[in-house]
Amino acid sequence: LRNARQANAMAQRLAEGVRAVGGVEILHPVQANAVFARLPHAVSERLQERFRFYFWDEAAGDVRWMCSFDTTEEDVDAFLLALKEELAR
Incomplete structure (x- = not known):
C-alpha cells in the first residue's frame, strides 16, 4: 500500500x-496515479522529447500522465517546470 500511496500522492x-x-485542462478528477489532461499538441510533442507519456486521444490533444511508486517530488517539479516553459513558447 505504501507504493500506491506514493504514486497517488505524486x-x-x-x-x-x-x-x-x-x-x-485536467479532464477527470484524480482518483489514483493517473492524470488525464488536454493541452496543445505541439506542447505535448515537445514534452515527449524529455518525458515519457502517451496520448490518450491524439486528435483532441488528450494525454495520460502516470505516476509510479518511484516518482519523486523532484520528478513532478521538473515536469511542471518544463510544462510551464513549453506553454510559454
Missing part, C-alpha cells in the same frame, strides 16, 4: 501543479 501533486500553471 499524481495529486502533478494535477495541483498543472492547475497552478494554467493553460491545461
Whole structure:
C-alpha cells in the first residue's frame, strides 16, 4: 500500500501543479496515479522529447500522465517546470 500511496500522492501533486500553471485542462478528477489532461499538441510533442507519456486521444490533444511508486517530488517539479516553459513558447 505504501507504493500506491506514493504514486497517488505524486499524481495529486502533478494535477495541483498543472492547475497552478494554467493553460491545461485536467479532464477527470484524480482518483489514483493517473492524470488525464488536454493541452496543445505541439506542447505535448515537445514534452515527449524529455518525458515519457502517451496520448490518450491524439486528435483532441488528450494525454495520460502516470505516476509510479518511484516518482519523486523532484520528478513532478521538473515536469511542471518544463510544462510551464513549453506553454510559454
